[in-house]
Amino acid sequence: MNGKTKDIIGLLARLAVGGVFIYAGLLKALAPAEEFGYAIESYKVLNSQFSLWAAYLTPWIELWTGLLLVLGVFTRLNSLFTGAMLLFFEAMLGQAWLRGLPITSCGCFGSGHGNSITREFIQNLVFIALAWVSYKYGSAWSADKKVETL
Amino acid sequence: MIDRKNARLLAFAGMVIFISTIAVLMARQLNLVPERPSPDFRTFGPRSAAVQIYEYTDFACPACRQAAGKIDEMMKIYGPNLRVSFKHYPLMNIHPWSLQAAAYADCAGEQGKFKEYGALLFENQEKWAQAKEKPVQFQAYAVQLGLDWPKMQACGDSQETIRRVKLDAAEGDMKGVNATPTFFVNGKRAVGSGQLLDQARKFDNLLRAAKP
Numbered sequence: 001m002n003g004k005t006k007d008i009i010g011l012l013a014r015l016a017v018g019g020v021f022i023y024a025g026l027l028k029a030l031a032p033a034e035e036f037g038y039a040i041e042s043y044k045v046l047n048s049q050f051s052l053w054a055a056y057l058t059p060w061i062e063l064w065t066g067l068l069l070v071l072g073v074f075t076r077l078n079s080l081f082t083g084a085m086l087l088f089f090e091a092m093l094g095q096a097w098l099r100g101l102p103i104t105s106c107g108c109f110g111s112g113h114g115n116s117i118t119r120e121f122i123q124n125l126v127f128i129a130l131a132w133v134s135y136k137y138g139s140a141w142s143a144d145k146k147v148e149t150l
Numbered sequence: 151m152i153d154r155k156n157a158r159l160l161a162f163a164g165m166v167i168f169i170s171t172i173a174v175l176m177a178r179q180l181n182l183v184p185e186r187p188s189p190d191f192r193t194f195g196p197r198s199a200a201v202q203i204y205e206y207t208d209f210a211c212p213a214c215r216q217a218a219g220k221i222d223e224m225m226k227i228y229g230p231n232l233r234v235s236f237k238h239y240p241l242m243n244i245h246p247w248s249l250q251a252a253a254y255a256d257c258a259g260e261q262g263k264f265k266e267y268g269a270l271l272f273e274n275q276e277k278w279a280q281a282k283e284k285p286v287q288f289q290a291y292a293v294q295l296g297l298d299w300p301k302m303q304a305c306g307d308s309q310e311t312i313r314r315v316k317l318d319a320a321e322g323d324m325k326g327v328n329a330t331p332t333f334f335v336n337g338k339r340a341v342g343s344g345q346l347l348d349q350a351r352k353f354d355n356l357l358r359a360a361k362p
Contacts, residue, residue, distance in 0.1 A: 026174070032317055033320065033324075035317055067167075
């Protein structure tokens with residue numbers, strides 16, 4: 001695989017992961033935090049108060065990280081961070097799956113989207129792989145590169 | 151020391167974060183976010199109606215009682231051109247039983263009598279709104295309407311029902327609702343029945359367009 005192909009694949013991976021984070025963050029930031037808070041509560045890891053705080057914070061982090069990743073700002077660091085977030089989400093989904101918790105909406109894309117935990121788990125694995133590709137090859141056509149030429 | 155390149159990137163990142171935050175907050179306040187649908191039993195009028203009203207209401211609020219009358223009149227006059235969806239916005243700091251009233255009204259709605267139960271709550275506000283103990287009226291109105299009270303009681307106490315009411319209130323908070331009744335007439339905000347009528351007049355042509 002030559003350098004150009006790697007750059008294109010890296011860019012596409014960066015846009016895919018960043019785009020999904022923007023979409024997920026926006027959907028939740030434009031809905032009442034309580035809605036996402038209830039979804040977090042159903043994972044039975046945090047109590048209702050902490051779930052609500054997490055629901056206030058998470059959508060903004062997703063939105064900002066997604067935007068910065070799409071624009072290629074601190075691309076490698078951002079790819080690592082999104083990858084870590086995805087791993088954390090995966091752990092949450094995994095423990096719910098293992099414990100057989102009756103989760104009707106994972107909360108990943110707001111309450112309107114009700115994919116099964118299994119589907120979300122597999123989908124997340126794909127995005128973790130894409131975050132890794134973005135980390136490895138995602139620096140082309142980025143703000144990082146643009147700043148170097150200024 | 152941060153080098154020149156990283157300083158530029160940090161400044162750019164700060165700008166992106168600032169602009170995106172302001173854009174989302176503005177979208178919330180300017181009501182650019184689509185309304186979450188109300189349950190069917192709290193929605194009246196055809197889906198295709200030209201004018202869609204969302205009303206944030208509190209059964210213990212006197213102005214909401216007055217507005218309920220206006221809404222009923224408008225529905226009679228404009229019929230199929232108007233769709234009204236009710237959202238709960240219980241002002242729990244001044245009306246101690248509003249949350250329960252809203253929950254029971256929803257439970258009555260599940261048995262097909264949201265409007266009738268709500269009408270009784272509005273008509274008799276002064277009897278239950280400031281009660282010291284849980285108002286007996288909640289049960290009395292259910293019995294009066296021939297509703298299954300044990301079922302309603304279980305429903306009214308359930309977490310799911312309380313959450314649904316609280317979600318409506320949270321949505322109202324997000325849209326900057328801080329008084330009842332607040333209406334969104336095709337997305338335009340109106341507070342109180344006076345402003346509601348003013349807003350409705352702006353859509354008069356739409357309201358009358360398909361009038362038989």
